[in-house]
Amino acid sequence: MGFHYELRFAGVGGQGSLTAGTILAHAAVFHTNYYATQVPTYTSQVRGGAAKADIIISDTPIVFAESTNVDFFLATHQKAYNAYKGDLKSSADVLVDSGLVTVPAEDKNLYKIYEYPLVKVAKYEIGNVVTMNILAVGICVGLTHVLDVNAVRETVKEEVPQRFLDMNMKAFDMGLEIGEKFKKEG
Amino acid sequence: MGRIAFLNANAAVAEAALVAGLGFYAGYPITPSSEVPERLSKIMPEKGLPFMMMEDEIASINACVGATSSGVKAMTCTSGPGFSLKQEALGMACMLEVPLVVVNVMRGGPSTGLPTRPSQQDVMQARWGTHGDHPIIALSPCNAQEAIFETIRAFNLAEKFRQPVVLLTDGSLSHLHTKVYIPDPEEVEIVDRTQPDIDPDNYYPYDYNYEVPPLAKWWADDGKSYRYHLSSLIHDKTGFPTVNPKYTQWLLERMYKKISDNLDEILKYEYYKMDDAETCIVAYGSTAEAARVAIDQAREEGVKVGMFRPLTLWPSPEEQIKDIASKVKNVIVAEMNLGQYLLEVERVVGGKVPVYGVNQAAGVLIRPSQIYDKIKNPSKRAEIGLTDEELKRFGGGE
Structure with missing residues (x-):
């Protein structure tokens, strides 16, 4: 098998996990010429229920699109962390919001855990909590380099609402830097 | 040239319906099918096509039966509980022999069941959900790309055989986003219902000389105006009710035969x-x-x-x-x-x-x-x- 990478973005409804997943998949399909799938799972609650998007990026067509071997896991809520950590690869990269998710000690031995106050930084440093998901996409790309940085940056530009464009680009670039830093520190 | 898009199967079905020539949509939103009307509600008004958000599932399909009877291609979309409500009108569409596409994005049942979860529990309902001896065509694509081609095929079969066609997808497929190719209408075969070549005076909507009698549009492009009757009661060639045993048996057998004689074209x-x-x-x-x-x-x-x-x-x-x-x-x-x-x-x-x-x-x-x-x-x-x-x-x- 050639290139095959599975990501899972999990949070609660309203946090933007599904949009973040769509952005990565778009970047893979339209700017990188990979195959990609995005499968959302959510409950009947519009806001507050655990929601996740599984994204598979591959250089061959994807037949069965449920993630069973997750390489990168983003969790922005404790409920989502607990519910969706089941399919992680051993030593998967896990990014959590340090203010909202407490990672159990035993998981710290299983996975590479990166903790960052996503919501706090989005709200107070970038200026709007809605940029949290783009900040997370930035960190994800900076850390994993699963896709070309410019491909993702172009997609963010295309996909976010125009009135929040500057703010989201700032979030993305800030995320990239943090991700690169995480990578260096291992 | 068509275009590449990254869509879930619901949006793909909506796009494909437009390629196939959808002229009227009426529906009532229901998880996990709602992305179909969501997308159509944006595109259809821009194209000047009627999109109707109806008061319920029953009204939706009845509006579609009315629209298709007048001569446009109509579609409605639902999931299990709504499909149950639509059964009576689906039977009427079979009986009137009008082209119609009904999309059922299957979710867990019975009853309201599992709104956000996939199932394939409506396979028998698609066949026998409405009462009486009636033929049905039901199609089941396995991914979003195939959903595009099967939606177009559903419209084509509906038009060709004057027959309601059920498109069965499921709650998982409907939300699975993948890369798809949306063709232009010129790139695919598009079938439109056959129009009569006889004068309005001699036209019968259930003419005995045809296996699939032409269904005249209410308005004719060349200015001719066809006026005729359709009835959900057993009818003779005129479309008016009859209890004549000979014509009753003949009608039901012909409705079956128009499907069973054309399996080469219908089966895939x-x-x-x-x-x-x-x-x-x-x-x-x-x-x-x-x-x-x-x-x-x-x-x-x-x-x-x-x-x-x-x-x-x-x-x-x-x-x-x-x-x-x-x-x-x-x-x-x-x-x-x-x-x-x-x-x-x-x-x-x-x-x-x-x-x-x-x-x-x-x-x-x-x-x-x-x-x-x-x-x-x-x-x-x-x-x-x-x-x-x-x-x-x-x-x-x-």
């Missing part, structure tokens, strides 16, 4: 690695993709297994299944229900070879591993492919 199916297969998996929709992965895995170990995948579920591909039964040692039907298409396969196989089922109505996709286990050990029950740890995430049950 795929053979996957069936050449030397000793075990045949019969699967359709999302489940077929899991079967494909399982078959590839078993093949690597030298197991002679393949898949027969009907894209047309109804009418069922009887001859093809019979032929398979004469060549393989056993048949396994995998589906997200407790054994519905299994009944049809068993009927057609007629006891020639053992028929086993992988039947899961748990609101989760059948996993490749479950089908793989079944290939290895057909008589053993295929358990839900989830560990205790994984089951915890769903909550409840304690």
Whole structure:
């Protein structure tokens, strides 16, 4: 098998996990010429229920699109962390919001855990909590380099609402830097 | 040239309907089908096409029956509970013999069941949900790209045979985003209903001289105006009610024959690695993709297994299944229900070879591993492919 990478973005409804997943998949399909799938799972609650998007990026067509071997896991809520950590690869990269998710000690031995106050930084440093998901996409790309940085940056530009464009680009670039830093520190 | 897009199967169905020439949509939103009307509600008004958000499921399909009777291509879209409500009008559409596409994005049932979870529990309802002897066509695509082509095919079959066509997808496929190609209308075959070549004075909507009588548009492009009657009562060639036994029997038999005489055109199916297969998996929709992965895995170990995948579920591909039964040692039907298409396969196989089922109505996709286990050990029950740890995430049950 050639290139095959599975990501899972999990949070609660309203946090933007599904949009973040769509952005990565778009970047893979339209700017990188990979195959990609995005499968959302959510409950009947519009806001507050655990929601996740599984994204598979591959250089061959994807037949069965449920993630069973997750390489990168983003969790922005404790409920989502607990519910969706089941399919992680051993030593998967896990990014959590340090203010909202407490990672159990035993998981710290299983996975590479990166903790960052996503919501706090989005709200107070970038200026709007809605940029949290783009900040997370930035960190994800900076850390994993699963896709070309410019491909993702172009997609963010295309996909976010125009009135929040500057703010989201700032979030993305800030995320990239943090991700690169995480990578260096291992 | 068409265009590449990254869409879920619901949006793909909406785009494909427009390629096929959709002229009228009426619907009532229901999870997990709502992305179909959501997308159409943006595009149709821009194109000057009527999109109607109706007061309920029943009104939706009735509006569509009215619209298609007048001469435009109509579609409505729903999920299990709404499909139940639509059955009466679906029967009327069969009886009036009007072209209509009904999309059913199957979710877990019965009743309101599992709104956000996939199932394939409406396969028998698609066939026999409405009362009385009636023919039906039901199609089941397995991915978003195929959903595009099958939606176009659904419209074409509906137009060609004056027949309601049910497109069955499921709650998982409907939300699976993938890269798809949306063709231009010029790139695909688009069928429009045949128009009469006789004067309005001599036109009958159920003319005895045809297997599929032409259905005249209410307005005619050349200025001729056809006025005629359609009735949901048993009718003669004029469209007015009759109780004459001869014409009653003739009408029902003709409605069946217009389907059974044209199976070559209506049936569509795929053979996957069936050449030397000793075990045949019969699967359709999302489940077929899991079967494909399982078959590839078993093949690597030298197991002679393949898949027969009907894209047309109804009418069922009887001859093809019979032929398979004469060549393989056993048949396994995998589906997200407790054994519905299994009944049809068993009927057609007629006891020639053992028929086993992988039947899961748990609101989760059948996993490749479950089908793989079944290939290895057909008589053993295929358990839900989830560990205790994984089951915890769903909550409840304690």
